[in-house]
Amino acid sequence: MSSVLGTYARKNISFSKGKGCYLYDLKGEKYLDFVSGIAVNALGHCHEHLVKIIQEQSQKLWHVSNAFVIPDQEKLAKRLTDYTFADFVCFQNSGSESTEASIKIARKYFHEIGQPNKKRIITFKGAFHGRTIAALFAANNPKHVEGFGPKVDGFDQVSFADHEALKKAITNETAAIMVETIQGEGGIKEIPDYCLKGLRELCDDKNLLLILDEVQCGIGRTGDFFAFEKSGIVPDIVPIAKGIGGGFPLGACLLTKKVSVGMKPGSHGSTFGGNPLAMAVGNGVLDIILQNGFLDNVKKISKYFDEELINLKEKYPKIILEVRGRGLIKGLKLSVDNLKFIETLMKYKMLVVKAEEQVIRLFPALIVSKKEIDEAINKLKKTFEEISKQ
Numbered sequence: 453m454s455s456v457l458g459t460y461a462r463k464n465i466s467f468s469k470g471k472g473c474y475l476y477d478l479k480g481e482k483y484l485d486f487v488s489g490i491a492v493n494a495l496g497h498c499h500e501h502l503v504k505i506i507q508e509q510s511q512k513l514w515h516v517s518n519a520f521v522i523p524d525q526e527k528l529a530k531r532l533t534d535y536t537f538a539d540f541v542c543f544q545n546s547g548s549e550s551t552e553a554s555i556k557i558a559r560k561y562f563h564e565i566g567q568p569n570k571k572r573i574i575t576f577k578g579a580f581h582g583r584t585i586a587a588l589f590a591a592n593n594p595k596h597v598e599g600f601g602p603k604v605d606g607f608d609q610v611s612f613a614d615h616e617a618l619k620k621a622i623t624n625e626t627a628a629i630m631v632e633t634i635q636g637e638g639g640i641k642e643i644p645d646y647c648l649k650g651l652r653e654l655c656d657d658k659n660l661l662l663i664l665d666e667v668q669c670g671i672g673r674t675g676d677f678f679a680f681e682k683s684g685i686v687p688d689i690v691p692i693a694k695g696i697g698g699g700f701p702l703g704a705c706l707l708t709k710k711v712s713v714g715m716k717p718g719s720h721g722s723t724f725g726g727n728p729l730a731m732a733v734g735n736g737v738l739d740i741i742l743q744n745g746f747l748d749n750v751k752k753i754s755k756y757f758d759e760e761l762i763n764l765k766e767k768y769p770k771i772i773l774e775v776r777g778r779g780l781i782k783g784l785k786l787s788v789d790n791l792k793f794i795e796t797l798m799k800y801k802m803l804v805v806k807a808e809e810q811v812i813r814l815f816p817a818l819i820v821s822k823k824e825i826d827e828a829i830n831k832l833k834k835t836f837e838e839i840s841k842q
C-alpha cells in the first residue's frame with residue numbers, strides 16, 4: 453500500500469527520464485508526451501538551456517528571503533512587464549496562489565480607492581482556478597468542493613457564455629470578473645475575441661476589474677505570449693504559472709499600475725515565491741520563448757497540428773465530435789469514454805490528459821517538431837481505428 457495520500461487516480465506507470473517531447477518509463481520504453489505535465493514543460497523535458505541554468509544557479513544561490521532584493525526577480529519582473537500589458541509582477545509558487553493573489557489584489561484595490569463594498573468576484577461554470585480553499589469555491593465545481601464547506605463567500609457564478617446571466621449577476625458589490633481565457637480543465641473552451649472585447653467593455657462600463665486566468669493557456673501556448681492578445685484587449689490582472697517555470701514550481705500575478713495601489717509592504721507575501729533558483733529558471737524559459745521567431749514557429753507548427761486534427765475528425769466523425777482550442781492547447785471532444793481512449797492510446801506509447809465533457813487535451817511542448825506531430829497523429833489514428841472496431 454502506498455503511503456502517499458490517495459488524492460490522485462494515477463496511471464500505473466512511472467518515468468525515469470525525459471528528453472524533449474519524450475518520456476521513458478522504468479523499463480526504458482519511450483512515450484510521446486503530449487501531457488507536458490499538464491501544459492507545464494513548455495520547452496519539453498530537460499531542455500539544454502534550462503539544465504545549464506539550474507546547474508549553474510544551484511552552485512551559486514538557491515534561496516534567500518524576500519526581505520532582501522533578489523536581482524533575478526527584478527530582472528524577470530522587468531522582462532515580463534516590458535513584454536506585456538503589466539506594470540508589476542508578484543511572484544508565487546503555483547497557479548492557485550497566483551489566482552488567490554489576483555483576488556486579493558482586486559479586493560484591495562477597491563478598498564484602497566474608498567469603495568470597500570466592492571468585494572465580490574463573478575466566475576464561470578466549468579472554471580478551474582486551483583485547489584486552495586478560495587480558488588476551489590471560486591470555481592465551485594461540485595466534484596471538487598464537496599465536503600470542503602463552509603462555502604467561501606464572495607463569488608457569484610454564472611454559466612459559461614450566458615451573457616444575460618452575467619449582466620444580471622453584476623451588483624454594486626461586484627469587484628471583478630475572473631475567467632480563464634481558454635477553460636482548460638473544463639474542456640478546452642475558448643472565449644471568442646468578440647466576447648473578450650465585450651467583457652472588457654462591460655468591466656469598464658460597470659467599474660469592474662477583469663482578471664484573465666492564463667495559468668494553463670498563457671506563456672506561448674497559443675502562439676501568442678498570452679491567449680488574450682489576439683483580441684486586442686488589456687486585462688487588469690493576469691495570474692500565470694505552469695509554463696513560466698518550464699517544470700520548476702513558479703507562479704506569478706501580473707497587474708497594472710492602476711490596480712497595484714492597495715498593495716504595500718505587508719499586503720502580501722510568500723516565503724518561496726520568487727527565490728533565486730526559481731527566478732533563474734523563469735528567466736531561462738523567457739530566454740527561449742522570447743527569442744525572435746520562437747512564437748511564430750509555435751503558430752506555424754500549431755496550424756499544421758490543427759489541420760491534421762481536423763483531418764482526423766473527418767476520418768472518424770462518429771468518435772471525434774469537435775476539435776477545440778488554439779495553438780498547442782488543443783482538445784478533442786469524444787463520443788467515447790475519454791479515460792478508455794487514453795488507456796488505449798498508451799498502448800501505442802502516447803500520453804494525453806483528460807478534461808471535462810469527454811475531452812482529451814493535447815499539450816505538446818512548444819518545441820514540438822513536425823515529425824513529432826506526424827507521430828502523434830499516427831498514434832491517435834491507430835487508437836481511433838482500434839476504438840471504432842469495438
Ligand SMILES: Cc1ncc(COP(=O)(O)O)c(C=O)c1O
Binds near residue numbers: 546580
Ligand atoms: C486555469 C488554471 N488556474 C489555476 C490552476 C491551479 O494551478 P496549480 O495547480 O499550480 O495550483 C490551474 C491548474 O491546472 C489552471 O489550469
